[in-house]
Amino acid sequence: MSLPRNLRVGLALTVLVVGVAVLAEFWTPYPPLAIDVLHRLAPPSAAHWLGTDNFGRDVLSQLMAGAGTSLFVAVIAVAVGAGIGIPAGVVAAVGGGLVDTALMRLADLTFAFPALLTAVMITALRGPGAANAMLAIGIFNIPVFARLARGAVLSLLRRDFVLAARAVGVPWRGIAWRHLLPNAAPILLVQATIQFALAVLADAALSYLGLGAQPPQPSWGRMLAESQNYVWTDPLLPVLPGIAIVVAVLGLNLLGDGLRDRLDPKLRRGR
Numbered sequence: 001m002s003l004p005r006n007l008r009v010g011l012a013l014t015v016l017v018v019g020v021a022v023l024a025e026f027w028t029p030y031p032p033l034a035i036d037v038l039h040r041l042a043p044p045s046a047a048h049w050l051g052t053d054n055f056g057r058d059v060l061s062q063l064m065a066g067a068g069t070s071l072f073v074a075v076i077a078v079a080v081g082a083g084i085g086i087p088a089g090v091v092a093a094v095g096g097g098l099v100d101t102a103l104m105r106l107a108d109l110t111f112a113f114p115a116l117l118t119a120v121m122i123t124a125l126r127g128p129g130a131a132n133a134m135l136a137i138g139i140f141n142i143p144v145f146a147r148l149a150r151g152a153v154l155s156l157l158r159r160d161f162v163l164a165a166r167a168v169g170v171p172w173r174g175i176a177w178r179h180l181l182p183n184a185a186p187i188l189l190v191q192a193t194i195q196f197a198l199a200v201l202a203d204a205a206l207s208y209l210g211l212g213a214q215p216p217q218p219s220w221g222r223m224l225a226e227s228q229n230y231v232w233t234d235p236l237l238p239v240l241p242g243i244a245i246v247v248a249v250l251g252l253n254l255l256g257d258g259l260r261d262r263l264d265p266k267l268r269r270g271r
Contacts, residue, residue, distance in 0.1 A: 007258020013251025017244075021071050024064035032057065032065040033216045041234050050240055053223070054230060059237070063244050065218035069130065070248065073212070074199035076134040078192055081141020086188060088142070089149025090176050093157065104150070107143035115140040115202045119211045130219075133212040137202045141195050148191050152184035159183075186263035190256050197252035204245050220245050 003011075024032075029049070036056035044051045050059040085107075092103040113121075119136035126132055156162055156179070165175050206212035207221025215222070223241040230237050 004258045004261045006254045007262055010251050010254025010256070010258050013247055014255050017067055017248045017251060018071065020064050021067035024061075024068050028058075028061035028064050030058035030061045032061045032218050034058070034061075041230065041237070043234075044236070051234070051236060053227060053237060059240055062218050062223060063220070063240060066220040066223060066241065067244065067248070069213050069217060069219050070200050070203050070245075073130055073134050073137070073203040074196050077137035077199045077203075078141060078196050080134070080138025081195060082145050082188070082192055085142040085145025086149045086181075089146040089151075090153050090180060092146065093150045093153035094172050094176065094180075100150075103146065107146045110139060111143040113140070116205065116209075116211075119206050123211050128211045128214055130213040130217065133203055133206045136206070137199050140202075141199070144195060145188070145191065149184060149188065152187050153180050156180055156183055186259075190260045190263065193252055193256035193259060197249045197256065200248050200252065201245065 034057060036052065038056065039048070039052055040054055040056040042048055042052040042056075048058050048060070050063070053059055053062065088103050088107070092100040095103075115137045118139050119133060122132045122136050153176075162175060162179055165179060170178075203212055203219075204221035204224070207219040208225045210222075210225070212221055213219035220241040224238055224245075227234075227237040227241070
């Protein structure tokens with residue numbers, strides 16, 4: 001069976017972004033932090049394929065290094081959200097009653113604070129930085145995964161294989177590990193991909209506001225913030241990090257959409 005088009009395009013764009021981030025760990029055209037004020041705001045040329053910024057730094061090298069920063073923040077943020085949210089959702093669904101109510105109300109309380117507001121509060125306490133951006137985005141992701149895991153597990157609890165496992169005395173921990181999580185994994189994987197895209201976008205927004213990665217660490221959001229004053233003299237300068245963000249977010253969204261089409265039996269039958 002051929003892969004859906006959105007899955008193929010999303011996978012290609014995602015592999016491109018990840019490949020650039022990995023390559024930047026070993027090679028960039030110039031050191032990303034190297035300053036050359038004599039060639040500041042230079043147009044694209046054979047020496048600097050995408051030109052230089054207001055400090056004379058190579059834009060291509062900055063973009064490549066910024067890919068690694070954005071992806072690292074997104075990976076940690078999604079891992080925090082999934083690592084706490086999924087177990088909480090499973091416990092809420094299996095426990096029911098007061099346990100379910102307490103955990104879901106706590107999730108509602110957490111969900112009431114957007115990632116940006118959470119980042120502002122954390123920054124006020126600990127100062128700005130990439131680690132605090134990861135923490136803020138991760139906290140925002142917890143109720144998303146908790147609600148999704150709870151809904152998926154609730155739909156599985158009355159299935160025959162779960163009832164059979166309970167009838168033969170399998171403890172809830174074993175049922176969750178062997179039956180509930182494997183069957184809920186596809187929908188959780190799709191959501192993780194979508195949250196990954198949102199995390200990249202949130203990291204760019206926080207860095208743009210000065211709450212994320214701090215100088216001199218390369219960051220797409222901070223590149224946008226630093227280049228906005230030169231939009232009339234060098235229009236390409238703010239466009240390039242914007243394109244990088246769009247490519248990364250679009251690729252991850254298409255990947256998540258394609259995975260949903262591929263993994264959801266109802267959608268496959270509808271096609």
